[in-house]
Amino acid sequence: MKKAFYLTTAIDYANGSPHLGHAYEKILADVIIRTKKLNGMPTHFVTGLDEHGQKVQQGADKEGILPKERCDRIAQEFKNLLVTLNISNDDYIRTTEPRHKNVVSSLLQDLFNRGEIYQAEYKGFYSTRAEQFLQEKDKVNGKWPEIYGDVTEITESNYFFKLSKYQDWLIKFLEESDDFIVPSFRKNQVIEFLREPLNDLCISRPKERLAWGIPLPFDKNYVTYVWFDALVNYVTAAGYGNEEFKDLWPADLHVIGKDILAPPHAVYWPIMLKASNLPLPKQILAHGWWMSSGEKMSKSTGEVVDPLSLVEQRGVDAFRYFVMREMTVGQDADFSLERFESRYKTDLGNDLGNLVSRLFHMTATYEKGVVPKVELNEEFEQKIKTNFEAAKEKALEHFNAFQFNQGLEQIFIFIRSINKYADERTPWKLAKSDLSEDRQKLKTCLGVMVESLRLAIQMIAPVMPGVHEKVNQLFGLPACENWKTALEWDFRLEGKTLGEKIILFPRD
RNA sequence: GCCAGAGUAGCUCAGCUGGUUAGAGCGCCGCACUCAUAACGCGGAGGUCGGCGGUUCAAGUCCGCCCUUUGGUACCA
Structure with a gap:
């Protein structure tokens, strides 16, 4: 059987309701997959939800419910959006599903066994109020802002993934590829980023600080953090460990936002795959953002008109047409x-x-x-x-x-x-x-x-x-x-009786 | 600071490896038509292609410097 064109979107973070950015990425991916189909290719299209992590846990705590309950509700919201937007995905992956936890565990264990993951001390400034380590850049005028409360330097034992040893390989790979990253100018940004030496990636959090995550298979006192959870969804959804995996992997295209290109998708992900002896995806498409008169749009800016309300008002096709017609893929556009x-x-x-x-x-x-x-x-x-x-x-x-x-x-x-x-x-x-x-x-x-x-x-x-x-x-x-x-000009409708005239796009 | 994107008609943008009088849509002003969602079609006005300098027979198109703007600079699509 011919390998299917396997396309993914980024999985959305289960911390808030869907907005224009989420909608756009799905529509873009959907339009791409539909063109592939129309060009005669078998296809497989996956999107999903990233459900672990601190913000999700904190959000649930604030509401006084379990993280899973909160995720279920948000998952439903996002799934409803897919239906509303007429998105033709074949699968919807949630990182809390057993299939995903199994794959994450198995990849981590394998890397650990082969010495790609090691334990070390992490020293840094920790804010108990924000429940996170702070960076130098978080300082304002050389001091930690009030919102962080007491900040103390603590030492914590964690697990690290050997990123740095693959740095040279990755640079070479990127320089030799010509269309791994689209648009191409973003490749330069990644290579630029790689000019600085990479640190190894901290991939764990102690359970007492973060319980809402996938446990490390080799140390139950920790859960894995962010990228080994989120990015791995792409191989999970391809059926890693099952027969179908070879029919889907490597992915043909990851559709993502420009904000998560470097480092996650263009640095961590290729290295994670390389270290796991898995083939790399063929291509990454990094799209831009919707702006509102130069400002980034998000729920926090309180738009007068919610763009998504236009779907109801003018119909989903008009909405899809607008975002596809107005956005130059890869660049930002004004809404x-x-x-x-x-x-x-x-x-x-x-x-x-x-x-x-x-x-x-x-x-x-x-x-x-x-x-x-x-x-x-x-x-x-x-x-x-x-x-x-x-x-x-x-x-x-x-x-x-x-x-x-x-x-x-x-x-x-x-x-x-x-x-x-x-x-x-x-x-x-x-x-x-x-x-x-x-x-x-x-x-x-x-x-x-x-x-x-x-x-x-x-x-x-x-x-x-x-x-x-x-x-x-x-x-x-x-x-x-x-x-x-x-698409052949052949007058194939000659002699057919047409249906009755309709108004496709009514004026109010 | 460093890196990257953008800077072309009032607005949103096309202009590939440099080559005739710089293009489109919207908006505006006229004309025409009447099948149609007062729609469609035609014509017009409107640009020293961010600025300065350079390369070249020839530059929005290449090079240098500068200005404006957006983004990135290790975890918000």
Whole structure:
């Protein structure tokens, strides 16, 4: 069996409700996986939840409930979001699941047995109030701020993973790879980061300080901390230890935010895998952040409009279209309600929605809803077919390079050209004529428009799966499964009776 | 401080390895049309491509310096 294209998102941290950032990453990953499917690849798409750690425990303590109860509730919120956003994930992994704990234990034990993990003293400044070690950078004016309360220097025994011995190997690997990290400029940031000598990674916390975690298999007085828990989800979900593992691993693509590229995904993770004798993922895609007039968006800034509320107001497809159209993958973008409304009204309503509306209306009134046979192939027809071929080539190329904003632009250029074609042929005038020549032109025009719209709708499927299915239903087509066969200019709908006209993107 | 991204029409952005009068969408102003969600189509105004200097026959496009802005600098998507 052919290896599936295995794609993951970062797993969300179970400490707070989902916001635009979470939604965007899922949509981006979903659009990518849908394009892979349409290109004929078998796929496997996993997302999930990171549930251990201090913040989760503290959050639960504050509410007076068990960490697991809190995680269950938050997991449900995140899962609901996936449904709302029409995300087509095949699996949802939670780090509290037995399958995950087993894999973490087994990897840790193996590394410990082979001397990749060792015990040592960790000396640092500890804040009892914040329940954490502080760094020099936490100081303000050379002093620890009030919020940390009493800060004392303590020594604690912990376990460490030998990162530093792999530093040279990693630098060499990164320098030789050309598309391991996308966008490429981020690779330089990672290599820059690696210019400083790496410290070994502290991977444990004593149980008395943190109980909510996966115990170290070789020392039950400790739990493992953060990265050996969170990152390992990618191999857990690939079925590490089972038969299916070889069909999925290595991952083809990790979709993550730019904030967790270096060091976690570009430094810790490759080294963890290398030390475990596992192959590295093929590619890491680091996306940017949504900003609000230059400010990073988060729940703490108290937005006037919650972006996610637009999903309910304008529909999930409009929302997916907006974030894909507006964001240059890898860079930051601004989220503004005005931009959203403008995209909704003009691109979706006026260009696409209105085209659907006018075309189905005309076909119904002029041809009783039956797609007529195309009898002419004059300049206008040749031109729009050329437009389609160009849009197809460019759009698919952009999609493959994760440049969805540009791919969508190409598709909408084509959609606008369908409207233009209607203006050139003026079917509403032809319909008033009895001349056989005009009848022929009318049939041709409608047939060509139907074919053009059909093709545009197939290309838009990964971004707007809902609209795609709806319109395909009116065409009497099932959801598109493979672009190769679907994106052929062949008038396959000739003679079919179309469904009734619908308003795809209503104005209020 | 160091590293990186961004700085192109009012707004959001395209402009690959340097090469004709710098492009698109939105917004604005006109024209036209009436099948359609008062939608579509056409035309127009609007830019010394952040600044200075350099390389070149030729530079938003390469080099240097500077300015503005965002992010990273060991655990918030």
